[in-house]
Amino acid sequence: MMYIDNINMWGEALFSALADQSHQLTTLSQQALGAGIDKYQNKDFKGAAKEFKRAIGLDPNSEYSVDATKYLAMSYQKLEQTDKAIDTYKEGLKIHRDRDDLQVALGNxxxxxxxxxxxxxxxxxAVRIYxxxxxxxxxxxxYLKADRQSDAADQFKRVIKMDSRSPNGYFGLGQALGAQKQYAEAITQFERAIQRNREFNAAYVEIGYLHADNGDMRQAEEIKSFLERKDRGLAETLGNYINKMTKPKMMFAYSNSSFPYYMQPKTKVAGMNEYLASADSSHTFNMIFQFSKEMDRTSVENVVNWSIERSSGNGPGRDYNNGLRLPETEVNPPAMPLTVIYNEQxxxxxxxxxxxxxxxxDGTLDPSRLVFAFKGVDADGNAMNPKFDQYMGFSGAF
Structure with a gap:
C-alpha cells in the first residue's frame, strides 16, 4: 500500500513540476512577445523578429504564439521578406488549424x-473555419480581383443577409454589379451603403467611377466636387480616374504654326511662302495642335492616324471654297502628313x-477650310472624343 502511495505522490509531484514548467514557459513566451512588440514599435524589425520567434518556440500552442506569429509575419513584411512572412503564417496554421484570422492574414x-x-x-x-x-x-x-463577378456577388449577398445593417455587403455588391456594367443597379447598392453610413466616402468614389465608366463625366465631376468638401485625398483619386477615362480632345492650333490656316478661299499658293513662287515647286509647312491630355506618342506620331482634306458639309460658311465650284487653279492638299512629332511636356x-x-x-487654296483629323488614342488608350477630333482654321476644333 505504501508503494502505491509513493507512486501516487511521485506522479503528483511530476505533474506539478510539469505544470510549473509549462507556466514558466508561458510566462517567458509572454515576456518575449512583449519585448518583440517594443522593438517593433521602435522600428527595430530584425530585433523584433528574433523575440517573436523566441516567443513561438517557448510555447507554440499558446495564445501568445498566435499573436507572436502575426507580429513575426508583420516584421518580415516590414523587412520586405514576403516569402518568410508567408511561411510564418503557414507554420502557424499547422499548429493553430482553427484560427481563421491567420488564414485571412495569409490571404491578405x-x-x-x-x-x-x-x-x-x-x-x-477562413470561411470554412468561421x-x-x-x-x-x-x-x-x-473573387472580384479574379474577374469572378458572379461568385463575388453571391458572397456579398450573403454578407448582406448576415448583417444587413453594415454597409460592407452593399458596397461589395455594388462593385460586383459595376464590374458587370450594370451601372444603375450598382449605384443603388452604393447608395444603400451610404444610407447605413453617411461617412462611407469610398462608396461615393465608386459612384463617381461608375459615372465615368458610363461616359457621364458631368455626374462624375459633381461627385468629385462633393468629395472635395469631405475627403480631399479621395477627391483627387476620383479626379485622376475621371481624367484617365475622359476621351482626349484636339483643343486648338497654335498661331505660330507655319501654315496660314486663317487665309480665305482662292488664296494664292505663291503668297503663302516665297518657295512656292515657281511652277511645280513645293514647301513643307507645319501645324501645331494642342491636345487636352497626355497622348500616346506612338499613336500620335503614326501618320496613318492623321488625314488632311477639304471641308465638306460642315455647316453654314464651312464648306470648302464657300461651297462654290473649284477653280482650275486649285491645288490638292496632301492626304496625310509627312511626319508628326509629339511633345509630351x-x-x-x-x-x-x-x-x-x-x-x-498660279495655284490657289482655301487654307481656312482644310480639315486636319486625328483618329488615334491617348496615353490611357482612349479614342478621341468624336466631337473634337478635327481642326479647321475657319471654325477651330470640332
Whole structure:
C-alpha cells in the first residue's frame, strides 16, 4: 500500500513540476512577445523578429504564439521578406488549424502580391473555419480581383443577409454589379451603403467611377466636387480616374504654326511662302495642335492616324471654297502628313505636310477650310472624343 502511495505522490509531484514548467514557459513566451512588440514599435524589425520567434518556440500552442506569429509575419513584411512572412503564417496554421484570422492574414499577403488564386484558397479556408461577414467580404473581394463577378456577388449577398445593417455587403455588391456594367443597379447598392453610413466616402468614389465608366463625366465631376468638401485625398483619386477615362480632345492650333490656316478661299499658293513662287515647286509647312491630355506618342506620331482634306458639309460658311465650284487653279492638299512629332511636356503635335505649286505657278487654296483629323488614342488608350477630333482654321476644333 505504501508503494502505491509513493507512486501516487511521485506522479503528483511530476505533474506539478510539469505544470510549473509549462507556466514558466508561458510566462517567458509572454515576456518575449512583449519585448518583440517594443522593438517593433521602435522600428527595430530584425530585433523584433528574433523575440517573436523566441516567443513561438517557448510555447507554440499558446495564445501568445498566435499573436507572436502575426507580429513575426508583420516584421518580415516590414523587412520586405514576403516569402518568410508567408511561411510564418503557414507554420502557424499547422499548429493553430482553427484560427481563421491567420488564414485571412495569409490571404491578405497573397492578395497584395497579386497571387489571387492563393488568396482565394486562404479566404475560402477562413470561411470554412468561421463563417462570418468579414471573412466572406474578403473572399468576395478576391473573387472580384479574379474577374469572378458572379461568385463575388453571391458572397456579398450573403454578407448582406448576415448583417444587413453594415454597409460592407452593399458596397461589395455594388462593385460586383459595376464590374458587370450594370451601372444603375450598382449605384443603388452604393447608395444603400451610404444610407447605413453617411461617412462611407469610398462608396461615393465608386459612384463617381461608375459615372465615368458610363461616359457621364458631368455626374462624375459633381461627385468629385462633393468629395472635395469631405475627403480631399479621395477627391483627387476620383479626379485622376475621371481624367484617365475622359476621351482626349484636339483643343486648338497654335498661331505660330507655319501654315496660314486663317487665309480665305482662292488664296494664292505663291503668297503663302516665297518657295512656292515657281511652277511645280513645293514647301513643307507645319501645324501645331494642342491636345487636352497626355497622348500616346506612338499613336500620335503614326501618320496613318492623321488625314488632311477639304471641308465638306460642315455647316453654314464651312464648306470648302464657300461651297462654290473649284477653280482650275486649285491645288490638292496632301492626304496625310509627312511626319508628326509629339511633345509630351506640352501635349502638342507638330504636323508637317507638303503643299505643291501647280504647273503654271498660279495655284490657289482655301487654307481656312482644310480639315486636319486625328483618329488615334491617348496615353490611357482612349479614342478621341468624336466631337473634337478635327481642326479647321475657319471654325477651330470640332
Amino acid at each position: 499577403i497573397y492578395y497584395a502580391e497579386e497571387r489571387i488564386g492563393e488568396a482565394i484558397e486562404a479566404y475560402e479556408a 463563417d462570418d461577414p468579414n471573412n466572406r467580404f474578403a473572399l468576395g473581394q478576391a 506640352e501635349q502638342t503635335a507638330t504636323v508637317r505636310f507638303t503643299i505643291r505649286q501647280n504647273a503654271t505657278g
